[in-house]
Amino acid sequence: MPEQIKIGIINVSDRASAGVYEDIPGQSAKEILSDYLLNPVAFEYAVIPDEQARIEAQLKQMADDDGCCLVITTGGTGPALRDVTPEATEAVSEKLMPGFGELMRATSLQYVPTAILSRQTAGIRGSCLIVNLPGKPKAIRECLEAVFPAVPYCIDLIGGPYLESNTQHIVCFRPKSK
Amino acid sequence: MPEQIKIGIINVSDRASAGVYEDIPGQSAKEILSDYLLNPVAFEYAVIPDEQARIEAQLKQMADDDGCCLVITTGGTGPALRDVTPEATEAVSEKLMPGFGELMRATSLQYVPTAILSRQTAGIRGSCLIVNLPGKPKAIRECLEAVFPAVPYCIDLIGGPYLESNTQHIVCFRPKSK
Amino acid sequence: MPEQIKIGIINVSDRASAGVYEDIPGQSAKEILSDYLLNPVAFEYAVIPDEQARIEAQLKQMADDDGCCLVITTGGTGPALRDVTPEATEAVSEKLMPGFGELMRATSLQYVPTAILSRQTAGIRGSCLIVNLPGKPKAIRECLEAVFPAVPYCIDLIGGPYLESNTQHIVCFRPKSK
Numbered sequence: 001m002p003e004q005i006k007i008g009i010i011n012v013s014d015r016a017s018a019g020v021y022e023d024i025p026g027q028s029a030k031e032i033l034s035d036y037l038l039n040p041v042a043f044e045y046a047v048i049p050d051e052q053a054r055i056e057a058q059l060k061q062m063a064d065d066d067g068c069c070l071v072i073t074t075g076g077t078g079p080a081l082r083d084v085t086p087e088a089t090e091a092v093s094e095k096l097m098p099g100f101g102e103l104m105r106a107t108s109l110q111y112v113p114t115a116i117l118s119r120q121t122a123g124i125r126g127s128c129l130i131v132n133l134p135g136k137p138k139a140i141r142e143c144l145e146a147v148f149p150a151v152p153y154c155i156d157l158i159g160g161p162y163l164e165s166n167t168q169h170i171v172c173f174r175p176k177s178k
Numbered sequence: 179m180p181e182q183i184k185i186g187i188i189n190v191s192d193r194a195s196a197g198v199y200e201d202i203p204g205q206s207a208k209e210i211l212s213d214y215l216l217n218p219v220a221f222e223y224a225v226i227p228d229e230q231a232r233i234e235a236q237l238k239q240m241a242d243d244d245g246c247c248l249v250i251t252t253g254g255t256g257p258a259l260r261d262v263t264p265e266a267t268e269a270v271s272e273k274l275m276p277g278f279g280e281l282m283r284a285t286s287l288q289y290v291p292t293a294i295l296s297r298q299t300a301g302i303r304g305s306c307l308i309v310n311l312p313g314k315p316k317a318i319r320e321c322l323e324a325v326f327p328a329v330p331y332c333i334d335l336i337g338g339p340y341l342e343s344n345t346q347h348i349v350c351f352r353p354k355s356k
Numbered sequence: 357m358p359e360q361i362k363i364g365i366i367n368v369s370d371r372a373s374a375g376v377y378e379d380i381p382g383q384s385a386k387e388i389l390s391d392y393l394l395n396p397v398a399f400e401y402a403v404i405p406d407e408q409a410r411i412e413a414q415l416k417q418m419a420d421d422d423g424c425c426l427v428i429t430t431g432g433t434g435p436a437l438r439d440v441t442p443e444a445t446e447a448v449s450e451k452l453m454p455g456f457g458e459l460m461r462a463t464s465l466q467y468v469p470t471a472i473l474s475r476q477t478a479g480i481r482g483s484c485l486i487v488n489l490p491g492k493p494k495a496i497r498e499c500l501e502a503v504f505p506a507v508p509y510c511i512d513l514i515g516g517p518y519l520e521s522n523t524q525h526i527v528c529f530r531p532k533s534k
């Protein structure tokens with residue numbers, strides 16, 4: 001039986017946090033991750049405005065205090081003045097993982113040429129992997145599908161729990177030996 | 179009738195600025211952009227040496243004082259000691275747009291393996307998008323063709339004017355709604 | 357007759373430096389480079405633990421004191437706490453070359469989805485090009501094959517020696533004129 005894990009989901013959106021929009025991106029990310037994983041997952045959940053200090057504080061809480069091995073953000077990765085999710089992610093990460101952003105942009109480029117406007121990245125804080133996703137559910141799915149196969153092994157390498165994927169939904173990869 | 183816009187073009191080149199070479203890169207960028215856009219364009223234009231302080235000052239003037247919504251640089255993106263255009267761009271940008279450099283290098287790689295030597299990037303300063311292009315006219319065209327489809331929407335998102343493209347030359351993309 | 361050149365190879369690995377493992381990555385990189393180059397090569401060689409200060413000191417010695425035009429590192433590019441080769445490379449480089457990491461990750465992605473976990477990069481220090489490679493011999497070969505075609509021209513541009521490649525093993529590229 002796979003061990004229980006904790007995953008944080010942060011919807012970064014001025015309008016969703018003000019209640020103007022429903023939190024569809026966060027719910028979408030939660031459903032996809034539930035499909036992907038055989039581990040029982042306790043989700044930590046937040047909807048916050050596009051303010052860098054707030055995003056940083058939320059990332060730290062989920063990584064350090066709540067013990068999440070994975071934190072997903074949605075939204076706030078574009079070129080607009082209020083888009084600061086990547087800056088917050090960089091500020092709290094000990095290591096940046098440029099390959100995540102590169103692959104997500106390359107994947108989204110197969111659908112829309114404006115994919116290059118996304119500045120999404122990923123980083124490591126302690127034993128937690130933080131991944132920025134876009135704000136639209138369709139793009140969230142495309143990006144998670146692209147990068148998730150590397151997530152369980154990444155979490156192994158940073159000393160997190162052992163994630164087991166549901167191969168009916170996603171095929172993950174672990175090299176045979178180190 | 180599309181509104182008039184201002185675009186800055188900076189040819190960064192020790193030799194062109196010393197009059198040794200004609201400014202072919204700058205003229206080439208200007209022609210391509212004139213083909214791409216239905217808006218009447220007032221071009222600001224400069225040919226300057228590969229000196230970081232000079233490039234930064236020129237970028238600031240075009241973005242802040244001249245009111246350009248787009249500034250294109252050509253040249254100075256390689257590994258040589260005098261190549262400092264990306265450093266100047268990073269220094270004056272509030273946000274960096276890594277997807278532009280990634281896509282331009284991936285595009286140029288289809289033609290030459292030395293495309294990976296280009297360090298070109300893009301960034302946002304206020305309501306102005308700055309994009310580094312290579313120095314050779316053929317590569318300028320290839321790179322602009324690759325990234326321009328995302329430029330009008332990017333300028334929308336940073337509060338700039340509404341760019342209309344000439345679909346006979348380039349097809350740009352704006353998502354239907356946010 | 358091609359001129360003699362110096363190349364540094366640094367295997368960054370706690371276990372190899374402690375003698376637990378043989379230095380297979382370093383030997384592998386050496387063999388591949390010997391195949392690729394017609395120049396007689398004097399290799400500088402080091403096996404050191406995953407400590408940033410040690411890696412930085414070794415990179416500086418090979419670039420500044422030993423006169424290497426190319427330094428290859430193997431290992432230490434992942435997300436784990438001890439993986440700090442990219443940080444050391446960035447710290448000693450005057451310019452970073454993001455295209456190398458992008459292309460190596462894109463290449464490795466054709467083989468394993470965990471390629472996005474590699475943070476490998478490249479940089480310029482004086483007249484020396486530093487390139488991070490992964491730690492596994494198979495991945496070392498795949499990555500070198502991808503980026504080496506641009507290496508001789510890069511070394512031209514930074515004022516290093518003239519590298520001549522063995523076209524039976526690798527085809528390098530130099531643009532016809534500047």
